[in-house]
Amino acid sequence: MKRKYSTPKYLKIALDIAYRIHNDDLKEGSKVSGRSTLGSNYNVSPETIRRSIALLKDMNVVKVTEKSGILILSKKQAYQFIQNFKMKDSILKLKEETDNLILQKKSIEENIEENIKSIIEYSSQFRSIGLIHTFELKISEDSPIIGDTIAGTRFWQNTKATILGIKRNNELIISPGPHLDFRENDIILFVGADGVLKSVENFINA
Incomplete structure (x- = not known):
């Protein structure tokens, strides 16, 4: 409202x-x-x-x-x-206009989160019928991206993969922002076209 x-x-x-x-x-x-x-x-x-x-x-x-x-x-x-x-x-x-924009932004972010949760929840089903490819990869202790941010690594530009979430210490970070840093043992949940799994694998373990 x-x-x-x-x-x-x-x-x-x-x-x-x-x-x-x-x-x-x-x-x-x-x-x-x-x-x-x-x-x-x-x-x-x-x-x-x-x-x-x-x-x-x-x-x-x-x-x-x-x-x-x-x-x-x-x-x-x-x-x-x-x-x-x-x-x-x-x-x-x-101020009124800014408050309204913040409310709209919050509503959009909530909708995005709900959509991403649904994608993650039904990822195996989507994959089996070929609608979307969803993947998970764990960041190893010697990964070169540890300590760097999503924006800093130019993740999408280098892999063509869209990050849906990050699993960290039994917590799922939905739709992480560009300033989230990668950590050891993080599990990256991402989607992309054919070949994206290999691309991300090569990138985070280069």
């Missing part, structure tokens, strides 16, 4: 007031309606208006006094408030 960022009501109202000040609908030195009236105008509670005005007050856009109410202080600060929001909004939208 995608995560959706939405601007809170009190911030939308603060922005609307800031834009009105910036556009000279509300003049510097003038007063605006009290919180209750603003609440009615925007159809929100007085508490929401209080939070909106507090944001503008913190940026010195308005001044709030008990007797005088809400006084417009600065058109310049209203513009700055708008720019600050735009920057923050852009960052939040980028």
